[in-house]
Amino acid sequence: MSEQLLALDCDSLSFAYNEHTESILSDVNLKLERGSRCLLVGANGAGKSTLLRILAGKRLTKTRSCRILGQDVFMNPPGGVVYLGTEWSNNPVVRSDIIVSDFLDSVGGYRHKVRRDRLLSILDVDLDWHMHQISDGERRRVQLCMGLMTEWDFLLLDEVTVDLDVLVRKDLIDFLVGESENRGATIVYATHIFDGLATFPTHICHLQLGTTPRPTLVWTSSTSEDLFSLALSWLREDRELRREKEKAQGRVRGPRTDTRDAKTFFEKYDYAH
Numbered sequence: 001m002s003e004q005l006l007a008l009d010c011d012s013l014s015f016a017y018n019e020h021t022e023s024i025l026s027d028v029n030l031k032l033e034r035g036s037r038c039l040l041v042g043a044n045g046a047g048k049s050t051l052l053r054i055l056a057g058k059r060l061t062k063t064r065s066c067r068i069l070g071q072d073v074f075m076n077p078p079g080g081v082v083y084l085g086t087e088w089s090n091n092p093v094v095r096s097d098i099i100v101s102d103f104l105d106s107v108g109g110y111r112h113k114v115r116r117d118r119l120l121s122i123l124d125v126d127l128d129w130h131m132h133q134i135s136d137g138e139r140r141r142v143q144l145c146m147g148l149m150t151e152w153d154f155l156l157l158d159e160v161t162v163d164l165d166v167l168v169r170k171d172l173i174d175f176l177v178g179e180s181e182n183r184g185a186t187i188v189y190a191t192h193i194f195d196g197l198a199t200f201p202t203h204i205c206h207l208q209l210g211t212t213p214r215p216t217l218v219w220t221s222s223t224s225e226d227l228f229s230l231a232l233s234w235l236r237e238d239r240e241l242r243r244e245k246e247k248a249q250g251r252v253r254g255p256r257t258d259t260r261d262a263k264t265f266f267e268k269y270d271y272a273h
């Protein structure tokens with residue numbers, strides 16, 4: 001890695017949600033140069049969202065070991081960082097009776113008209129939609145348009161492309177590749193869906209039970225199958241390791257004797273419908 005300022009310099013990062021619980025992240029190392037596109041691969045619960053939120057400056061860590069473009073992500077957060085996560089669509093405001101054009105203008109859309117219009121086309125968004133009358137995937141497209149219309153330097157994406165149709169997803173991925181190649185923008189993207197992503201990553205980071213067990217891989221393959229096989233082998237390894245750890249702690253997953261009456265439970269909580 002060259003001596004120039006790194007886009008991301010995450011050195012031995014550790015994090016626990018509170019001081020009485022065990023660390024969710026420990027000894028996470030991730031260094032990326034500007035213009036990198038890094039896929040974050042790991043099992044459910046590995047800590048991908050937690051890491052992305054820390055990088056977005058949303059969580060304070062005890063160790064000051066994470067810098068984006070030379071600046072501490074929490075104490076001195078750099079400008080030009082955009083984080084897009086799935087929790088956005090749970091916000092009641094984005095499900096209210098507001099027209100998409102007004103919604104985008106309320107976050108400065110009129111100032112970025114050229115980029116906004118390009119993204120409206122790529123994401124196939126209609127400015128006349130009403131936010132409370134659109135589908136989840138359409139709402140996601142509005143979120144992406146909103147988040148990407150400023151010229152960001154560093155993008156943190158947490159599973160926000162899963163509900164896009166494949167055509168929109170493909171055009172979006174091409175747009176993101178262009179942003180990094182033409183402007184040197186850097187992207188870290190956590191996803192479980194590898195379809196159509198073969199040419200996206202320049203790097204792949206394996207997050208295993210909250211740690212990075214191997215150096216970030218420089219990615220050169222151009223087939224989705226290779227990506228999928230790699231993820232599958234890593235996730236199998238993660239599962240084995242997790243099972244060994246749980247066994248050592250005397251914990252087991254799966255069926256066990258349960259005295260509760262499942263029918264009563266479902267009736268009580270009305271989960272059956």
Ligand SMILES: Nc1ncnc2c1ncn2[C@@H]1O[C@H](COP(=O)(O)OP(=O)(O)OP(=O)(O)O)[C@@H](O)[C@H]1O
Pocket residue numbers: 017024042043044045046047048049050051
């Ligand atoms: N607010 C919280 N308080 C305590 N623990 C949490 C909190 N949020 C997440 N966790 C725990 O942190 C761990 C990592 O969660 P995280 O959401 O970062 O995983 P992930 O890799 O993004 O998973 P997924 O692929 O399922 O989205 C999980 O064990 C989860 O239970």
